[in-house]
Amino acid sequence: MIQPVLDHLAAAQPAILARLDALLRIPSVSADPARAADMQAARTLLTARLREIGLSNVGELDGGGEPAVFGEWSGAPGRPTLLIYGHYDVQPAEPLEAWRTPPFEPTRIGDRLYARGASDVKGATTVALEVIAAYLAVTGACPVNLKVFLEGEEETGSPTLAAILERHRDRLAVDAVLSADGGRASASFPTINTGARGSGLLEFRVRTAAKELHSGRYGGSVRNALHEIAALVASLHGPHGEVAVAGFDAGAREPDPSERAATAAFPFDADAFFAEVGASPHGEPGYGARERITLRPALDLNGMWGGYTGPGGKTVIPDLASAKLSVRIVEGQHSSVVLDAVERHLRAHCPEGVELEIVSRTDGAPASTLDPAHPLVLAASTVLEREYGRPPVPVRLGASVPITAVFKARLGVDTLMFGYNLPDEDVHAPNEFFRISSIADGVRGWARLLDELGRFPASAFRTGHAGALDAPDASSDRRSA
Amino acid sequence: MIQPVLDHLAAAQPAILARLDALLRIPSVSADPARAADMQAARTLLTARLREIGLSNVGELDGGGEPAVFGEWSGAPGRPTLLIYGHYDVQPAEPLEAWRTPPFEPTRIGDRLYARGASDVKGATTVALEVIAAYLAVTGACPVNLKVFLEGEEETGSPTLAAILERHRDRLAVDAVLSADGGRASASFPTINTGARGSGLLEFRVRTAAKELHSGRYGGSVRNALHEIAALVASLHGPHGEVAVAGFDAGAREPDPSERAATAAFPFDADAFFAEVGASPHGEPGYGARERITLRPALDLNGMWGGYTGPGGKTVIPDLASAKLSVRIVEGQHSSVVLDAVERHLRAHCPEGVELEIVSRTDGAPASTLDPAHPLVLAASTVLEREYGRPPVPVRLGASVPITAVFKARLGVDTLMFGYNLPDEDVHAPNEFFRISSIADGVRGWARLLDELGRFPASAFRTGHAGALDAPDASSDRRSA
Numbered sequence: 001m002i003q004p005v006l007d008h009l010a011a012a013q014p015a016i017l018a019r020l021d022a023l024l025r026i027p028s029v030s031a032d033p034a035r036a037a038d039m040q041a042a043r044t045l046l047t048a049r050l051r052e053i054g055l056s057n058v059g060e061l062d063g064g065g066e067p068a069v070f071g072e073w074s075g076a077p078g079r080p081t082l083l084i085y086g087h088y089d090v091q092p093a094e095p096l097e098a099w100r101t102p103p104f105e106p107t108r109i110g111d112r113l114y115a116r117g118a119s120d121v122k123g124a125t126t127v128a129l130e131v132i133a134a135y136l137a138v139t140g141a142c143p144v145n146l147k148v149f150l151e152g153e154e155e156t157g158s159p160t161l162a163a164i165l166e167r168h169r170d171r172l173a174v175d176a177v178l179s180a181d182g183g184r185a186s187a188s189f190p191t192i193n194t195g196a197r198g199s200g201l202l203e204f205r206v207r208t209a210a211k212e213l214h215s216g217r218y219g220g221s222v223r224n225a226l227h228e229i230a231a232l233v234a235s236l237h238g239p240h241g242e243v244a245v246a247g248f249d250a251g252a253r254e255p256d257p258s259e260r261a262a263t264a265a266f267p268f269d270a271d272a273f274f275a276e277v278g279a280s281p282h283g284e285p286g287y288g289a290r291e292r293i294t295l296r297p298a299l300d301l302n303g304m305w306g307g308y309t310g311p312g313g314k315t316v317i318p319d320l321a322s323a324k325l326s327v328r329i330v331e332g333q334h335s336s337v338v339l340d341a342v343e344r345h346l347r348a349h350c351p352e353g354v355e356l357e358i359v360s361r362t363d364g365a366p367a368s369t370l371d372p373a374h375p376l377v378l379a380a381s382t383v384l385e386r387e388y389g390r391p392p393v394p395v396r397l398g399a400s401v402p403i404t405a406v407f408k409a410r411l412g413v414d415t416l417m418f419g420y421n422l423p424d425e426d427v428h429a430p431n432e433f434f435r436i437s438s439i440a441d442g443v444r445g446w447a448r449l450l451d452e453l454g455r456f457p458a459s460a461f462r463t464g465h466a467g468a469l470d471a472p473d474a475s476s477d478r479r480s481a
Numbered sequence: 482m483i484q485p486v487l488d489h490l491a492a493a494q495p496a497i498l499a500r501l502d503a504l505l506r507i508p509s510v511s512a513d514p515a516r517a518a519d520m521q522a523a524r525t526l527l528t529a530r531l532r533e534i535g536l537s538n539v540g541e542l543d544g545g546g547e548p549a550v551f552g553e554w555s556g557a558p559g560r561p562t563l564l565i566y567g568h569y570d571v572q573p574a575e576p577l578e579a580w581r582t583p584p585f586e587p588t589r590i591g592d593r594l595y596a597r598g599a600s601d602v603k604g605a606t607t608v609a610l611e612v613i614a615a616y617l618a619v620t621g622a623c624p625v626n627l628k629v630f631l632e633g634e635e636e637t638g639s640p641t642l643a644a645i646l647e648r649h650r651d652r653l654a655v656d657a658v659l660s661a662d663g664g665r666a667s668a669s670f671p672t673i674n675t676g677a678r679g680s681g682l683l684e685f686r687v688r689t690a691a692k693e694l695h696s697g698r699y700g701g702s703v704r705n706a707l708h709e710i711a712a713l714v715a716s717l718h719g720p721h722g723e724v725a726v727a728g729f730d731a732g733a734r735e736p737d738p739s740e741r742a743a744t745a746a747f748p749f750d751a752d753a754f755f756a757e758v759g760a761s762p763h764g765e766p767g768y769g770a771r772e773r774i775t776l777r778p779a780l781d782l783n784g785m786w787g788g789y790t791g792p793g794g795k796t797v798i799p800d801l802a803s804a805k806l807s808v809r810i811v812e813g814q815h816s817s818v819v820l821d822a823v824e825r826h827l828r829a830h831c832p833e834g835v836e837l838e839i840v841s842r843t844d845g846a847p848a849s850t851l852d853p854a855h856p857l858v859l860a861a862s863t864v865l866e867r868e869y870g871r872p873p874v875p876v877r878l879g880a881s882v883p884i885t886a887v888f889k890a891r892l893g894v895d896t897l898m899f900g901y902n903l904p905d906e907d908v909h910a911p912n913e914f915f916r917i918s919s920i921a922d923g924v925r926g927w928a929r930l931l932d933e934l935g936r937f938p939a940s941a942f943r944t945g946h947a948g949a950l951d952a953p954d955a956s957s958d959r960r961s962a
Contacts, residue, residue, distance in 0.1 A: 231715040302794065328700045
């Protein structure tokens, strides 16, 4: 049943490219209020397309911001229901002068299709829709039930995503999420994203006086807010870059041998990793660089400021200094507990005569973990092994994936990222591109993935996302560790 | 001979106030290019006044910026020649909404005359000019030779003062400088400023990568410019706030018992000093607060910044962080040597993988010291003891006085600050005022000071500013220590 679908998709390549071209020509920049009409144009184009391919209940789901585009197909009773996630908004194209081709006039150069949003993520979103279209056109059915959900605010931090999910909770009941966003690590080496670090944010400031003081009149006799914040910040890490906050890694599950083996199996060129960004390795002893960024929590200052920062000099003793920091947490941790530990450390290290204020705090996304025995992982593994000729390596992301956390929190389900963009495609930067060859790879991969997922009964997912799987190699203790 | 001058000045109070009022009405804001015509108006008023009171060679001395107003009187052969320093420019009046009376409409409320520039320093400049006028009007002569020099760029950092002094070096040959700027410490306790700390500026930055990195993708594996600059800054001071830079106080003359006694004699209310600005005491053990700010060198961060400092959060690992610092140095030190020590410390504490760059460096004013046996000090002591009924206490300033250093470097002479403004008069701030009673006190003090200085032969100064005095209590070793 799948081969005719694959043949159809192969033959449809010119039409697929034409439809992607039309979508890329719409400057749907969600951050720019002047682009509101373009955002609507993108929704109009996509809702028309969803109707055309045969979805029902097509429309916009509004949460008070840019609505999401929705459409569903539910003709596979007993089979799982998947939310197919993509987004139709793009980053601003500025700085325009850095583009070699106009950002909203898609330009093909060799295997590359240059346009804002080509890689992030109109290309992979189109791939997903085309596979659904092909199934319905060729066989009149899909292997699974589908709820297409195309967000319009991914690039502005999904401000109303939770509201949309809450408002349309019943309509969005699904067994799992399949995301066209979140790319491949490599075109030649298969990987499956099985988790991501969580995050949290903290901004604090110190005050040492009621006002800025003259460094001549007071210098040597009073505390200086910059000296104090420097001492506080310096106390957060040890000499190797390890976090020196008591209780910071409390709860963090120690990576087990299989995870360390999987991390080692990923073809990671540490020298190139650091050389590419002009940095040198620095971090917690006992772990390799890739382990440090995927399996261990981290704490980084994101910004710090105080006093006079303009041209020339101004001989002041600043009364106030501020810092923003973010934490990355791993499975087993809660950002609220970790941020509590950071707050306690700051208070414990704040000397008398210095006033510490927590300005703001965001308990961000929790770490996410996909069970290796989850049907999403099993199905993806089967597809990728066939496509690449070798079993995929499970990899965890160092970064957080907020939508994954939101889906887990609001819909109670797991997300598999199955995007086809690649790391070098200059997303968020000038001259963004998507590989045309990734379209052929992508539609084949997605067609096979839906086919594989259709072999599972819906009940496999319902057990799965509750935390315990029946599959023989499931280790349910991992999820509750 | 002096009593008729004092009587004349007492009787002239209404006229003096009227002339001060006219000067204060001119918004001579040197920092504001839109005020160029007002700057010229102030010069026109002052040159007219200098001619009116009988000075010769009256005119403007140009150094490429705002010219200084000049006039001289040289009818006292054998007597010293003094440069009478004041300035006719003022700080901007902004924020205007914070003024209770219009800043350029002088308003008398009780003993206070509110106006921008009243205290800094048109009030005391007027005092000096009125005394000269009275001497010439009443006796036809002054006790000393005079070169009036009214700067127009004091509030913008005297950018062309050195150029003016160089260009007009011959015309500005003097034995000493008497400054109307630099106020009294107290209305009830007599002090003489016998020195000031010098200063120097250094800006540096650290780089840890070629670009800003994503804290998710790199967090825990690379150095963070903010962590590194914090560690460097924290290393500059010890736990009590003492400077921890090797060689930092090299050359600093240890305060001798007489200086410590003089410092202790100054009625300094440490509790009030700190409470007034909401700060708490912190600094080098073994010294009191006032010793720390006048007799010991200091190092303060003036500004520090890096990474994301806008609203909300941005999960970046900054590649670059910057800091500005200033040093205060004391007698016996050179700012170049002290800044060398700071640079050496930073380099020694900068770990591998961190690039340190000295962005800019300003070897500022040297520390200045007036010999206690200098005729300026002896004359001022006599006057103040008579005025206050007790001998003045020599005090040193924690801040630097750039013009004092420039006069020393360019004209080779010492400066006595003999201003009559008081510390609470909100200079550089809204609602600046000058005490009307300070006009009567000031003209009496200045008349007596010129009279006392006229008792010295010019030769006493020429020896004096060379560093060795004949006076019995001179300790010439102090200056070369």
